[in-house]
Every structure is written in C-alpha cells, then in structure tokens.
Amino acid sequence: MPVVEAAAQAGRPLEFVLYWGKGPRAAIAAPDLACLDYLGQLAERVRQVYAPGAIFRLIFTDTHASLNGHPAEAMNAYFGAIDAAAQARGFASTRLSDVVAFASETGATATEEEPSGEILASLIACAAKWYRGEGSTEQGALDYHRMNMVEKRAVAAAFPEAIFVTFNGSEFRDLFPATMPIFYMYSLRRGVGVKPWFMTAQAVEQPAV
Structure with missing residues (x-):
C-alpha cells in the first residue's frame, strides 16, 4: 500500500482517520468507550510491529448531526465527552465542518x-x-448524499497521507474518499458492526465463553 510505504520510508506514524457520528444519546456510554478501546488495541498492535506506531484522528460528523435534527447543545455535549475520552487514549480529533471549511x-x-x-x-x-430533520426521509437521504460528495473530497484534501477507517460495509464505498485507502473494521470487537453512537447505553454484550 503506497500510503504505508511512504510512512515507513519517512519513519513517521501511520495515520488513520474515521468518522464519529451522533445518535440518540447526548452522553458518552459503554459502547463508545468499548469502541475507543478497540481502536486503541489496533494502535497497540501497529506499535508492536512498527516502531513509529499509529495516529488515530476522529472526525466528528457535526454536519450529519445537524442534518439529522440533533440540537446543537446535545451534539456539543456528546462530542465533547468523546473528545475527552479520545484524548485520554492518545487520539486526535476535529469536526467535519472544519475539515470542509x-x-x-x-x-x-x-x-x-x-x-x-x-x-x-x-x-x-x-x-x-x-x-x-425537516422534510421527508427521501429528501434527507439525498441531502446526506450531496453532503458526502463534498465531504469525502474535503477529507482527502486535508489528510492526503492517511488511511480512512469505517465501520460501514464496502457497499458504501462511493461515500468515502476516492483517493484514500479504506480500512473496513468492526466497531467493538470481531463480529460487531453497529456504530457505537447508535447503541443504547447498556448495549455492550460480552462475548460468549
């Protein structure tokens, strides 16, 4: 992969960026922490085989949250709590609106x-x-697609040396940056693909023993 080869030649960390959205909850909860820890485990595995390690950057999708009708106060409270937990794990963050700007x-x-x-x-x-949000679900879907066409180019322009991480499946490939390598992964552990922000606070289930 050219991005990985370029990072290795320069001796710099691998850079990963991923969208982090907003669901019904306004407060951080167990699924969010489990997902952040899962990302942290991935970063640790990278460090074990590649000394410079990895940088994870969360892109908070404030634009999508606004489109979906979430109040700014609830959105800011949730993203603020996620940001603090992410920073505690050594992750960076930004807002999608700032990336587009x-x-x-x-x-x-x-x-x-x-x-x-x-x-x-x-x-x-x-x-x-x-x-x-306002209008029909069909119009909301079309508006979301239109936003993504702008945003995927903005992300590619802002992070040209990064790998784009997603919890979505490859059927949504057209929504992701065309020029960036895509890493598809589970959200909490192997077999779990639901995004943590859409889970209830008590939704984390332990694997069967």
Missing part, C-alpha cells in the same frame, strides 16, 4: 454526483431510522 479555502471542490439506486435505497433505509 479548510478544503474550501484550499480550493477543493465537489462535482455533482447522483447516487446509484442501491446507495439511495440504503441511505433512505438509514434515514428512516435516524433522520429527524
């Missing part, structure tokens, strides 16, 4: 792209669960 200043732009039928159907299904 940076890309705009540097001239990164997006072309209009229509979602495929499959992508749109998946986004409408997601919007039916989580969209609480």
Whole structure:
C-alpha cells in the first residue's frame, strides 16, 4: 500500500482517520468507550510491529448531526465527552465542518454526483431510522448524499497521507474518499458492526465463553 510505504520510508506514524457520528444519546456510554478501546488495541498492535506506531484522528460528523435534527447543545455535549475520552487514549480529533471549511479555502471542490439506486435505497433505509430533520426521509437521504460528495473530497484534501477507517460495509464505498485507502473494521470487537453512537447505553454484550 503506497500510503504505508511512504510512512515507513519517512519513519513517521501511520495515520488513520474515521468518522464519529451522533445518535440518540447526548452522553458518552459503554459502547463508545468499548469502541475507543478497540481502536486503541489496533494502535497497540501497529506499535508492536512498527516502531513509529499509529495516529488515530476522529472526525466528528457535526454536519450529519445537524442534518439529522440533533440540537446543537446535545451534539456539543456528546462530542465533547468523546473528545475527552479520545484524548485520554492518545487520539486526535476535529469536526467535519472544519475539515470542509479548510478544503474550501484550499480550493477543493465537489462535482455533482447522483447516487446509484442501491446507495439511495440504503441511505433512505438509514434515514428512516435516524433522520429527524425537516422534510421527508427521501429528501434527507439525498441531502446526506450531496453532503458526502463534498465531504469525502474535503477529507482527502486535508489528510492526503492517511488511511480512512469505517465501520460501514464496502457497499458504501462511493461515500468515502476516492483517493484514500479504506480500512473496513468492526466497531467493538470481531463480529460487531453497529456504530457505537447508535447503541443504547447498556448495549455492550460480552462475548460468549
């Protein structure tokens, strides 16, 4: 992988960036901490085989939270708590709105792209669960897709030497930065793909013994 080879040649840490969203909860809970610890375990495994280690950066998707109708106060409280827990584990963070603003200043732009039928159907299904903004779920899904077309270019422009991490499946590949390598991973442990911010506070289940 060119990104990994370039980091190794320069002797710098591998850089990973990932979206962190906002669900119904306004407070940090066990699923969030379990996910952060799982990412921390990955960082430790990298350090064991590669001395410079790894840098993880969470990109808080404030733009998506606003689109989905989450009040700013609840969004800021949740992202603030996640940020503190992430920093305690040595992670960095930023907000997606700031990444988009940076890309705009540097001239990164997006072309209009229509979602495929499959992508749109998946986004409408997601919007039916989580969209609480104005208008229909179909319009919410289309707005979300339009935002992602801008945001994926902004992320690629801001972090050109990073690997993009996602808890989504490869069927959503078109929503991710086209020029960045994608690392698909589970969210809490092997076999668990649900995003922690969509889990209830008591949702963490221990693996069977």
